[in-house]
Amino acid sequence: MIWALSLPIFIPFVTGIAAFLMRSSDAGKWVSVGGAVASLAASIFLMAMVLAEGHVTGQLGTWVAPFGITLVADLLAAVMVLITAITGLAVAIYALGEVSERLERLGYHALYHFLLAGVCGAFLTGDLFNLYVWFEVMLIASFGLLVLGGSREQIDGGIKYVALNLVSTIMFLAGIGLIYGMTGTLNMADLSGAIAEVENQGLVTVVAMMFMVAFGVKAAMFPLFFWLPASYHTPLFSVSAVFAGLLTKVGVYALMRMFTLIFTGDVGFTHEVLLWASALTMLTGVLGAAAQTDFRKILSFHIISQIGYMTLGLAIFTPLGIMGGVFYLVHHIIVKANLFLIAGLGGRLAGGTDLNRIGGLYKSSPMLGALFIIPAFSLAGFPPLSGFWAKYLIVKASLEIEAWFIAFIALLVGLLTVFSMTKIWAEAFWKPHPDKVEPHFGRVTKPVLWASLTPIIGLAVLTIIIGLGPQPFVEFAERAAEQLLDPSAYVEAVLGASEDATGDAAEEAQ
Secondary structure, eight states: OHHHHHHHHHHHHHHHHHHHHTTTSTHHHHHHHHHHHHHHHHHHHHHHHHHHHSOEEEEETTOOTTTSEEEEEOHHHHHHHHHHHHHHHHHHHHHTTTOOHHHHHTTHHHHHHHHHHHHHHHHHBOBHHHHHHHHHHHHHHHHHHHHTTOOHHHHHHHHHHHHHHHHHHHHHHHHHHHHHHHHSOOBHHHHHHHGGGOSOHHHHHHHHHHHHHHHHHHHTOTTSOTHHHHHTTSSOHHHHHHIIIIIHHHHHHHHHHHHHHTOOTTHHHHHHHHHHHHHHHHHHHHHHHHTOOBHHHHHHHHHHHHHHHHHHHHHHOSHHHHHHHHHHHHHHHHHHHHHHHHHHHHHHHHTOSBTTTOOOHHHHOHHHHHHHHHHHHHHHTOTTSHHHHHHHHHHHHHHHTTOHHHHHHHHHHHHHHHHHHHHHIIIIIISOOTTOOOOOGGGSOHHHHHHHHHHHHHHHHHHHHHHHSOHHHHHHHHHHHHHHHOTHHHHIIIIIHHHHHHHHHHHHHO
């Protein structure tokens, strides 16, 4: 099964190398799209295997777990790989109309696919050290994409992005060192049992908080989210879209994995801290968005507020809470990436993203207005779109544990999200352009227009499908939550498979 687990990582790497070698010709961008299609096919195949078997595991080389390099996919990992491939293909198509020849020659497509490989590697790895490795692959590739073009604003944003993420890396490495010293293993399945046998459980809680801070920085949680709004509005819109959709979600995924599989010995403390950090993340993010007057900056702050909903589901730590967190995670990747793509096309038509200097988009482009309303209303939680069901599950889970104030904050943040989306609609779409310039699709060529509209329409359709037919997606999230809350099958799939492999090898030797 190792090849099925390796393909979602291997294909983007090969695509990135090929795109780099062809960066001086038009073939590079088509290699990028072809690689994204191949990655999507591989992720669909992996998802089918996980749905059939529950868990898919593999060991690289001849070393068995917990000593070797483990790759493992459960329902959460498989759906994250799949949604990464969907987003990756959408943004790869959008980039056909946005990325200039100069940026292609500088290696945009190669960096983009290396980033996707890092994201998939983080979702599929089965040990902490390789999780660190994949985080570094993402950091290097994302920094390259962030500063590609070399503008002063990009460099400034890139420095802030890297500086705080390096703090997270140091914290992560320190935690890895301490946990290895306590248990002698970094395999996550092995750690699930080994961490409970550590004599000093107080030190385990300290290490758990170190990991919470490290992954909280990656996820842009309160109070260490400053790097995100300082950097996400500076690169290409295709870069902002993939950053917004995927990068912070890797941090959320790591939190979900660590605090359901490993750090469950002091839930009363660790998850209480996570609960209030999530509430503050929601509030600060949405208030920051309300204060902004730039399309992309508003969306950047809303990434922060929505992260709070996902980690809130984990903090509640009930089947319904985890289910809501998983559902929210998948829904938000689609919606947020689409909003950034719409912001990019709207900015190109209207001449910018400053809401005070643009307008008239609905009058000149009603279709774009309709395409904006779908993800915007979904983000705000309007029924029957996907965001409504995601927020409903989270709020219901809060009420079940009688966390009335937390439920109130979740509802309040939803209302303030409506305010921000309404502000974008009123300023960018509804009001006339202040310079009496009528935005129109004639500003872009037909190939560029279709490259921009195709992924926007596709992601909007996915949002509607999830909203109008939520039952299978909710059931999937419920199954994923069951696996997270009862990791025994995960542990057995990794360590049991290794024992079987060891036994088979011994028999062959005899």
